[in-house]
Amino acid sequence: MQYAKPTTAAEAARLLSAASGVTRVLAGGTDVLVQLKAGMVEPDLIVDIKHIPGIRTLQAEAGGFRIGAAVSGAELGEHAALCAAWPGVTEGAQLIGSKQVQGRCSMVGNLCNASPAGDAVPGLVAANATVRVEGPNGTRDVAVHAIPASPGKTTLQKGEIITSIFLPARAPRSSDAYLRFIPRSEMDIAVASAGVNLTLDAAGTITAARVALGAVAPTVLLVDACAKAIIGTKLDATALAALEKAASAACKPIDDKRGTIEFRTKVAGVLARRAAVIAYGRAGGKL
Amino acid sequence: MMDTLETKRKFRQVGTRPIRPDGIDKVKGRALYGADVTAPGMLVGRILRSPHAHAEIVAIDTSAAEALSGVKAVVTGRDLVAQKDDFFRDIQENCLATTKALYDGHAVAAVAAVDASTARAALKLIKVTYKQLPHVTDVDAAMTPGAPIVQGGRALETVPKGMSANVTNQVEFGHGNLDAGFKQADLVVSRSFTTAAAHQGYIEPHACLAQMNADGKADLWCCTQGHYFVRTTCALLLGMEASQLRVTASEIGGGFGGKTVVFIEPVALALSRKAGRPVKIVMTRDEVFKATGPTVVTSMDVRIGMKKDGRITAGEAILRYSGGAFPTGTVEMGASAAFAAYDLAAVHTLGWNVLTNRPKEAAYRAPGAPQAIYAVESVIDELCQKLNLDPLDTRLKNAARKGTLSSYGPTFDDIGLVATLEAAKKHPHYKAPLGKNQGRGLSAGFWFNFGGNTSVSMTINTDGTVSVAEGNPDIGGSRASISLMAAEELGIPYDKVRTIIADTASLGYNENTDGSRVTFAVGMATIHAARAAIAKMCARAAAIWGIDPEAVEWVDGAAVPAGPNAGKFPPMTLAEIAAVANNTGGPIAGHEEFTADGAGVSFGVHLCDVEVDPETGYTTVLRYTVFQDAGKAVHPAYVEGQMQGGAVQGIGWALNEEYIYGADGRLQNAGFLDYRVPVASDLPNIDTVILEIPNPGHPYGVRGVGETPIVPPLAALSNAVSHAIGLRMSSLPMSPPRILAALSHKG
Known part of the structure; x- marks a missing residue:
């Protein structure tokens, strides 16, 4: 099993594209590490995306919010402006796991785990949120709703990772x-x-x-x-x-x-x- | 041996709440649990388990695993000594199957390797050829003609001809004329009930380290509720003499009965013998759920007749219990306990144990009693509801008392049921107002309690401190309770006593930490050991003073002349006698080896308020109060802890915990995510009221308290939910889908 710690999204995409066996992307690890420990998956390559710049940043953008893929549930819950604008999204994210898990888990991880029961996903779909996908063929923005394909599977292509979520600006009321x-x-x-x-x-x-x-x-x-x-x-x-x-x-x-x-x-x-x-x-x- | 109660004793230490001696280590993470012991050159042991619910083992080919670099030993069922006695053969077959895999998760082979990944890889290289057989996991289905036979030829003579070969024993209890009793009733209610198998849910998985040397001597460290039983079993399964195997019990992260059995220890010893190196096995949580003891799964019919004034005229219970793929006697406990709380003229219980393709049942707090009493207490509640009777008054009217011929045979001595019911009736909880969608339930509960073989040694150290060695792993704070009783009897401060759990080579046989026996039996042995030491200390003082030993008595921790005729000498304290012991005859110790009789039965009453969301079936437990007779609460905080813990485990069992099997006979929820024990936020504070009706069979009046508190919650919850939704529930767990389905079918 190989462990890689790329410092750019392009490098992460390159590593994942070139890999031949089973790969897993590691952010908070609250799904991947549990699956590893339970023997459910034995990856040949783990790509830790936490060292990509911006991946742990939450900032205002175009009247909305851009949330890095590795921002934890606890960090979302402490962001007053985000919680005020999107209380449904943030309360969903904060229902994942326990207090300890909240310190690690991310909405993007919850989305990419592709469980129909993921707590972060219905709120994001209702919010009409989009995700930024970076991969071998460049960058694209995709509706959250289009990411899950079936239980455990996403529509992401080989080598693609999600680097952030965008929640749009809010109309009054x-x-x-x-x-x-x-x-x-x-x-x-x-x-x-x-x-x-x-x-x-x-x-x-x-x-x-x-x-x-x-x-x-x-x-x-x-x-x-x-x-x-x-x-x-x-x-x-x-x-x-x-x-x-x-x-x-x-x-x-x-x-x-x-x-x-x-x-x-x-x-x-x-x-x-x-x-x-x-x-x-x-x-x-x-x- | 039975003791008499010292009715006038004024306690100085017993009844106080000192901190527990193991507390700081546990809080700081320093306590050594089963998985914490290591040895140089230690190998990792792992077990291969059947993926089938029922299959013949045609062949096991271990050659590829043995050839893998880093693998030091592979064992199968053939590496254990075939047992002739049924009881030990079942344990042997459960540790490593020889001819048939009897449930999903049944162990079939094991490896020892230099690290965990090599061991995992080796397991994949073991080729087991199975021939799958039809399986049965449902207790009622297993009793029908034509059901797959789990094991043939296991029925005792008590089982009538013509029943399914899966029925292994039949038990009956009762007295009086049932037909006449039901004729006298103004109302008879009959109802059928089911309960799911629940796991003990201890946090610490089973773990052990085995080291067998070339000369055949072995050491075993393991987490267990009884290392003497582990020694007996492992010695038999390995073909060893008991003296050659020393077993040391680790700290234990919960057991609740589930660690009174042996699973991995003989396997680790067999691997160590073959590899010539120490072997550690630690179960995964998945293995704990699949292959260690849950409770029985049950199906029951109860019929009770009652007069309009609340007097029960007759009671009948028919119990079908399955303890999995091996015969168990738990149904006898259920059939004995079902009506034990009541003074009945006509009562009859009939029970069967039935084999199914489920893991071998292990004891879980008051094994067999919660289920039967759930059914009986539900029907009593329904009768009270239909006859418009107060459920506490009705239970008081029928309550067993001193002199009552119990439903299972013995006549009761002093018991605490009436006092416990009266305490519940007086408590503000019983009359507190309820809101919409809320209901209140109550249930009485009972457990026999146990004494058994016990051995304790006590040493008076020359610095005036006292060391107590006992042989029962401490689960609920018993080291503190034993120290308290030693301090009480010797008349010295609690912190001058340290109690340890000795290994199997250091004391005579001690039965498992089970049957709520430790505080009762080990406590009594400790009191006896202290009295033996006191006699020696009095003799030393007598020798120093030059008077007769009979002329010296022990008062407040010191030897004093007994009366004015004995002579005038200042008291000699324990510390003063101890300080000169090595010059006055040598070390001073006391010990006791005996069979403790006189364990007093224990009754409890639980009151519970719930609110049920009628749109989702979600039950919130709003308020919960436990009333229980402890005889004498040696350390009240730990008695309360037992009462709260039992209630919480019962709440989980009543609401969400269950073994779920798929159509393929495999366990669907082998983990804490989908086997739902309550989390802290699911629960209200569990209030406790300790009653003290002394047990005549113990010098301080102690009764066991550890098991009774899991008995009442099932019916207390079911009765509360049934009142809240206006519908009688008769199947556990009352998970939200079950409650919502019941409500929607009600319309």
């Missing part, structure tokens, strides 16, 4: 929320989850909405029908019921040790409704 269901109170994997991102007009009517669901399909779902159910409403009871119904209808979950199809379908609707209420309140809406 916008906010978001993320809720997940776990059988415990912390340190668990989402059985179903929902991220809701809303913009209101001055009267409290929803003018824009994105609703994403986690752990109810092979990849995180962006559900247009949920958005349609609440755009143009003040999130009254009818709108909430329609949202819940649309969310449940969109679910394509599996039965497994963590939950049943029946359970995930019902609870995803409940979480979408509850997250929408929270986001609406945060955006200044009054119910």
Whole structure:
């Protein structure tokens, strides 16, 4: 097993492109090191990207935020401006693992692990966030929603790494929320989850909405029908019921040790409704 | 041997809360646990396990693994001595299978290599030819005709002809006329229940270091609840004499019954013998879940009849327990304990143990009792609900007392159930208001407790300090409790006593740290050892004073002349006698080797409030109070710790913990992520109320307290959830998908 510590994204891409065996990208290591220890993966090459300039930087950009790929959950949680603008995104990221894991884990790692249950992903999809991908063929910006391909697989090409996430500028009266269901109170994997991102007009009517669901399909779902159910409403009871119904209808979950199809379908609707209420309140809406 | 209670004793040390002697080392990370021992030239041992739930082992080819550079030994089941006795043969087969793999994770071979990666690579080179067989993991399915037979020919004579060969024993308890009892009832409730297998969930995985020398002498260091039992078993499986194997117990990071068994120790010894070097084996968490003891999995039917005034007229329980792929007797405990809390004219329990393709069950706090009592206490709760009776008053009305003929045979002496129920009734928790979607549940619980073979040695050092050597690994703070009892009896300060856990060569046989026996039995042995030392110290003082030894008595840590006729001498303290001991007859010690009888049974009552989210089935435990009879709480903080710990483990078992098997018979959740023990933030503070109804069988009145507290939580939670959702739950765990499914089917 080889371990490499490149100091530029181009060098990381070169190493990964040239490798012949199993490769893993290491940022916080909260997935990779666990998999290594459990014998789930035996990589021939590990590329540690933490020494690439900017990879651990969180800064304002074009009215939004650019978040380096190795910025930890704890660092996100301590960034007041980011938490104020994107409370749903940051609360999702901060639900990953334990206090100790928060010191290491990153949203990009959570995205690239490509679990349908990743807690950082629905919030980012609802936020319409993009990622910057650097690889052998240069740099491209891609919607977060387009990264997961199937459980454990991403759409990234050989040699490509994600170096940062971009969260766009906020319209006035916008906010978001993320809720997940776990059988415990912390340190668990989402059985179903929902991220809701809303913009209101001055009267409290929803003018824009994105609703994403986690752990109810092979990849995180962006559900247009949920958005349609609440755009143009003040999130009254009818709108909430329609949202819940649309969310449940969109679910394509599996039965497994963590939950049943029946359970995930019902609870995803409940979480979408509850997250929408929270986001609406945060955006200044009054119910 | 049974002692009599000193009813008038005024305690000076017992009942106080000094800091535990092992605390600082544990907090600072210096304590040596099973995996912390090393030896020069040590090899890494690893075990190859069956990926199949049930398979014939056709052949094992180890040649490629043996040829790998860095591999120093490979062993299979043939390297252990075939046992004739069923009990030890089952252990042998569980340590390394010879002919059949009986569950996913069953050990089939092992390697010792110079490092972990070589050992892992070697495991992949061992070629096992399996012939897969049909499997069964469900207890009810295993009893049906035509079910795959896990092991044939294992049924005891108690099993009626015509039952599945998977049924290995049948037990029955009870008295009175059941039919007449049910006829007298105003209401009879029958209900069926299931509980999942739960793992003990200790933080420390099994670990050991074995060193066998060319002359056949061996040393073994391991984390265990009983190193004498480890010695007995390993000596048999390795064909050694007991004197040639010295076993030393490490500090232990939890056991809860799951470390009263042997898994890796004989394998490490066999590898060390073959390699000629020390071998260390440390289980991974995955191995702990797959191959070490969970509880039985159960299916049960309970029928209870009650008069309108709350008097129980008859009770019946039918228990189907599976302790995995090997016969176990745990169902006998369940059938004995099921109705033990009640004074019943007509009661009958019937139980079967059933083989399934699951790992061999190991004890878990009060093994077998929580499940049966969950079923009984659920039905009593339902009867109270339907007859509009107060559940505490109803239990008081039926409670077993001194003189009650218990449901399992013996007649009770002084017991604490009524006092415990009354304490719960008086407590503000019982009357506290509840909100929407909230419910309150309660349950009584019971455990037998145990004494058993015990050996303790005590040395009076010349500087006035005292060393106590005992042979039971300290799980719950017993070194502190033993030191307290030694200090109490000798009349010296607690910090003048140090208690250590001696190895198997240093003391007579000690039974495992189980059955809630250590504070009771080792405590009693320590008191006896102290009395023997006191007699010697009185004799030394008598010799110095020139009076009869009978004319000297021990008062407040000093020898004094007994009465005015004995003569006038100033008291000689323990330190003063010890200081001159080497000139007055030599070292002074006391010891005791005995079988401790008279372990008093222990009752507990738990009160629990929950809130259930009707849209997700998520249960929040809002408030929890444990009431328990400790006889005499030697170190109250550790008694409270046992009460809280048992409650927490029971809460986990009731709400989320379960072994989940796939259709392929393989364990789906062999890790703490998906085997969900509660985390701290899941729990309220567990409040405790200690009752002290002295055990007549112990000089200080001590009863074991370690197991009873895991008995009531299952029913307390189930009753609370059932009240909160307005629906009777009858299957554990009550995970959110199960609660939501029950609610949606209710409509």
